[in-house]
Amino acid sequence: MKPHLISKELLGRQVYRYHPAYRIAAFLLCCFLLLQLPIVAWTVYERDLTQQRQARAAELAADTARIARERKGLADTEKKLKRLQDLAPILRARLPVSALLGKLEQLAPANLTVSRIAIDAEAFQPIQIETGLFQAPRQIRIDIEGEEPLQSSPPDPANKLAQALLQSLPPGSKMADNTLVNGQRCKTFRLTLFAPTNGNYYGLGVTKLAAQNAL
Amino acid sequence: MFNDIKSFLQEMPLQHYLAGGFLSTKEPTLAFYCGREQIQALVAGVRGGVGYETSLQKDNDAPPLANGQANLTGPGSRTLSRKLTSRYRLRRNVKHLFVVDPDKKDRFFGVDTLERMHQKDVPSALEEMHENPQQIFGNWSDQAPFRWGIVNREISLALETNPRIDEPLLMFGITDEICASYESWSQTQGASIVAILPLPVAVLAWANSTLATQDRDSLVVIATDQGAVSAGFKRRSLIYISQEETASDAFSVLERESDDLGLDCPVRYLWALNHTEDRRTIPEDLVIIDEENIQRISGASLLLQEGHGKKIKHDQPLAHLLNWLVSQ
Numbered sequence: 001m002k003p004h005l006i007s008k009e010l011l012g013r014q015v016y017r018y019h020p021a022y023r024i025a026a027f028l029l030c031c032f033l034l035l036q037l038p039i040v041a042w043t044v045y046e047r048d049l050t051q052q053r054q055a056r057a058a059e060l061a062a063d064t065a066r067i068a069r070e071r072k073g074l075a076d077t078e079k080k081l082k083r084l085q086d087l088a089p090i091l092r093a094r095l096p097v098s099a100l101l102g103k104l105e106q107l108a109p110a111n112l113t114v115s116r117i118a119i120d121a122e123a124f125q126p127i128q129i130e131t132g133l134f135q136a137p138r139q140i141r142i143d144i145e146g147e148e149p150l151q152s153s154p155p156d157p158a159n160k161l162a163q164a165l166l167q168s169l170p171p172g173s174k175m176a177d178n179t180l181v182n183g184q185r186c187k188t189f190r191l192t193l194f195a196p197t198n199g200n201y202y203g204l205g206v207t208k209l210a211a212q213n214a215l
Numbered sequence: 216m217f218n219d220i221k222s223f224l225q226e227m228p229l230q231h232y233l234a235g236g237f238l239s240t241k242e243p244t245l246a247f248y249c250g251r252e253q254i255q256a257l258v259a260g261v262r263g264g265v266g267y268e269t270s271l272q273k274d275n276d277a278p279p280l281a282n283g284q285a286n287l288t289g290p291g292s293r294t295l296s297r298k299l300t301s302r303y304r305l306r307r308n309v310k311h312l313f314v315v316d317p318d319k320k321d322r323f324f325g326v327d328t329l330e331r332m333h334q335k336d337v338p339s340a341l342e343e344m345h346e347n348p349q350q351i352f353g354n355w356s357d358q359a360p361f362r363w364g365i366v367n368r369e370i371s372l373a374l375e376t377n378p379r380i381d382e383p384l385l386m387f388g389i390t391d392e393i394c395a396s397y398e399s400w401s402q403t404q405g406a407s408i409v410a411i412l413p414l415p416v417a418v419l420a421w422a423n424s425t426l427a428t429q430d431r432d433s434l435v436v437i438a439t440d441q442g443a444v445s446a447g448f449k450r451r452s453l454i455y456i457s458q459e460e461t462a463s464d465a466f467s468v469l470e471r472e473s474d475d476l477g478l479d480c481p482v483r484y485l486w487a488l489n490h491t492e493d494r495r496t497i498p499e500d501l502v503i504i505d506e507e508n509i510q511r512i513s514g515a516s517l518l519l520q521e522g523h524g525k526k527i528k529h530d531q532p533l534a535h536l537l538n539w540l541v542s543q
Binding site: 001002003004005006007010013014016017018022023025026027029030 | 223226227228229231232233236237240312362363364366372373374375388389394395398407408409410411412540543
C-alpha cells in the first residue's frame with residue numbers, strides 16, 4: 001500500500017528500517033560495536049584495578065605515616081640499639097678464655113705439667129663506632145709451655161694435648177709451634193696455636209644463646 | 216553525505232534492528248479503526264488476520280480517537296502494540312495502518328481531473344494542494360493545514376497514480392493535526408506506519424475491488440458516525456463523491472444526480488458502520504452490506520481470535536474491510 005497521508009519526515013525515518021543499504025550499514029555498525037566489547041570490558045577492569053591500587057596505596061601511605069609517628073617515640077631506643085649493634089663486630093671478635101682454660105684442664109694428661117699459658121690478641125683491624133675508632137683482633141694466639149717426664153705412659157702427652165686442643169678450637173685454627181726439648185730430669189714442651197676470632201667455639205663447650213636478639 | 220550519516224546515526228531504529236529488523240522486513244500489521252468514540256483493531260500476521268480487538272478505546276495506551284484526542288494516561292509497563300503481538304504470538308516489530316473516521320470539517324473528498332486543476336501530474340497537484348488549496352478548490356476557506364492524497368479512478372491504494380490529464384481522480388485529505396497525532400502515537404509504540412486512510416476512501420477501495428462494480432454501474436453510500444459519503448461508479452471508475460448528513464440524504468442526492476452522471480440502472484449499495492437509521496427512508500432495492508451477506512460478498516467468514524483466546528466469527532463489514540486492507 002502506498003503511504004497515504006504520511007509526512008515526508010516520517011517516511012524518511014522509515015527508510016532506515018526497510019532499505020537494505022541502511023540495514024546492512026546498521027548491521028556492520030553493530031558488529032563493530034560488539035567487537036569493542038572486550039576492549040571496553042578490559043578498560044573497565046583496568047580502571048577498577050587502578051582504583052583498587054590507588055586505594056591500597058593510600059592505605060599504605062596512611063599506615064606509613066602512622067608507623068613513622070609511632071617510630072618517632074622509639075627514636076631514643078633505636079639509637080641505643082644502634083650503638084649496641086655497632087658493637088657487634090667487637091663482641092664477635094672475642095675469645096671465651098674461661099672455656100679455653102676449662103678445656104685445657106679437661107684435656108691436659110695427668111703426667112703433663114703446664115707451667116705457662118698465654119692468650120693474646122693479634123692482627124688488629126680498625127672499627128669505627130660513632131666518633132670512636134676501635135681495634136678489633138682477627139686472630140688469637142695461644143702459647144702453652146710445660147714439662148713432661150722423660151719416660152711417660154702414654155708417650156708424648158704434649159703432642160696429644162696439642163692435637164686435642166686443635167680439634168676443639170674453631171675451624172681455620174692452626175698450630176704454629178710444637179717443640180719438645182729434652183732436659184736432664186724431664187722434657188720441656190712449647191705449643192703455639194692460632195685461632196680466628198670470628199669462628200664458633202662450640203668445641204670448647206660454649207653454647208648458643210637461645211634468642212640472639214634478646215637485647 | 217556527512218549529514219546523511221549523522222542523521223542515520225542519530226535516528227537509527229536500534230530496537231527495531233535488534234528485534235529482527237536486520238534480517239526480515241516481513242512484519243505483522245495492526246490495522247486500527249479509529250472512530251469518534253470507538254477503536255477496533257485487526258491483528259494480522261504475514262498470512263492475514265489472526266486476531267480482533269473490539270473495544271481498544273478503554274485501553275490506557277489506546278491510539279487517538281478520530282478527533283485526534285489521545286489518552287493521556289500513558290502506556291505503563293508495556294505498549295499496546297507489544298501487548299497485542301504477545302497476545303497473538305507475533306513478532307515484536309509491527310506496522311500500523313490507521314483507518315480514521317474524522318469529523319466532517321476535518322476531512323475532504325473530491326473527484327476532479329488534472330486538466331481542470333491545471334496540473335500536469337499527480338506530484339505537482341499534491342504540492343499545489345498542500346501549498347495553495349484555494350487555487351485548486353476555489354472556495355477553500357479552511358485555515359487548518361491538511362494532508363492530501365490522490366488515487367486513480369479505480370481507487371487502487373497500492374499502485375502509483377499516473378493518470379491521463381482528463382481522467383477523474385479521487386482527492387482526499389485529513390487535517391494535519393489528526394494525522395500527526397497518529398504518527399506521534401506510533402512513534403511511542405516503536406512501530407512504522409503503512410498509511411492513514413479516511414474510512415470512506417478505504418470502504419470505496421474495498422467496494423470497487425470486491426463488489427460487482429465492473430459489471431454494472433454502482434452507487435455506494437457509506438454511513439458512519441460522522442455522516443454519510445455517497446459515490447458513483449461507472450464501470451469501476453469513480454466519477455462522483457459527496458458528503459451528506461445521513462444515508463437517506465445521500466441516496467436522495469444520488470437520485471437527483473444519477474441522470475447527470477449518466478449511469479445505466481445503477482446498483483445501490485449501503486455500507487453502514489452501525490444500523491441506527493430508519494430503513495424506511497432508504498431505497499428498497501438496496502444491497503446492504505452487513506453481517507448477513509458479507510460472507511457471500513467476501514467469499515468466506517472471518518474466523519479471528521479475540522482477547523479472551525477463543526476464535527470467533529467476525530462478519531462485521533469493518534472487520535472484513537480491515538482484513539482486506541492489510542493484504543493490499
